[in-house]
Amino acid sequence: MSQKNLAFGMVGAATIGAAAILILYSTMRPSGPAFIDPADQSLVIQGKAIYANSCAACHGEALQGQPDWRDRMPNGKLPAPPHDKTGHTWHHPDTMLIDMVKHGLVPGKTAPPGYQSDMPAYGTVLTDEEIVAVLAYIKSSWPPKVLQAQKEVTLQRRD
Structure with missing residues (x-):
């Protein structure tokens, strides 16, 4: 795997991780x-x-x-x-x-x-x-x- 592909993979994983955290946080916050x-x-x-x-x-x-x-x-x-x-x-x-x-x-x-x-x-x-x-x-x-x-x-x- 090239360094370029590895970098894109790491950015993608970080983005997915951040999105998962935001989704989890939003479900834990009070509604309304x-x-x-x-x-x-x-x-x-x-x-x-x-x-x-x-x-x-x-x-x-x-x-x-x-x-x-x-x-x-x-x-x-x-x-x-x-x-x-x-x-x-x-x-x-x-x-x-x-x-x-x-x-x-x-x-x-x-x-x-x-x-x-x-x-x-x-x-x-x-x-x-x-x-x-x-x-x-x-x-x-x-x-x-x-x-x-x-x-x-x-x-x-x-x-």
């Missing part, structure tokens, strides 16, 4: 978006329309939530919180926000044990892409410091 970035304006526009149709009735057209959202109603449930910077949405990582929209608030998982909520599960109504678009729209209203804090929480919570 690492951070839903509201910089994608087409995603934000899509999310705004979905939010208006599916979320605004409870969470408010301007993301303001229901009045007195921290005070329990007579039925023991809390009103819908705001999704703007005054609420607590930005305290949660994206994976949890996606789970909350998709499955509703699940006691012991995305809500305290025993918690009851009027938040419906949208997993059969909205696609994963539509849920991501809604969250991009919500996040587009946050000031840079709040968005950065939520990004840090999201990236820290990736397991």
Whole structure:
């Protein structure tokens, strides 16, 4: 075997090895978006329309939530919180926000044990892409410091 053929063989083997490592790494990483970035304006526009149709009735057209959202109603449930910077949405990582929209608030998982909520599960109504678009729209209203804090929480919570 010539040195030229040997060199090509070694480069080919190294390339295949690197590709195998990348494939293995990508299968070990968490699935789903690492951070839903509201910089994608087409995603934000899509999310705004979905939010208006599916979320605004409870969470408010301007993301303001229901009045007195921290005070329990007579039925023991809390009103819908705001999704703007005054609420607590930005305290949660994206994976949890996606789970909350998709499955509703699940006691012991995305809500305290025993918690009851009027938040419906949208997993059969909205696609994963539509849920991501809604969250991009919500996040587009946050000031840079709040968005950065939520990004840090999201990236820290990736397991």
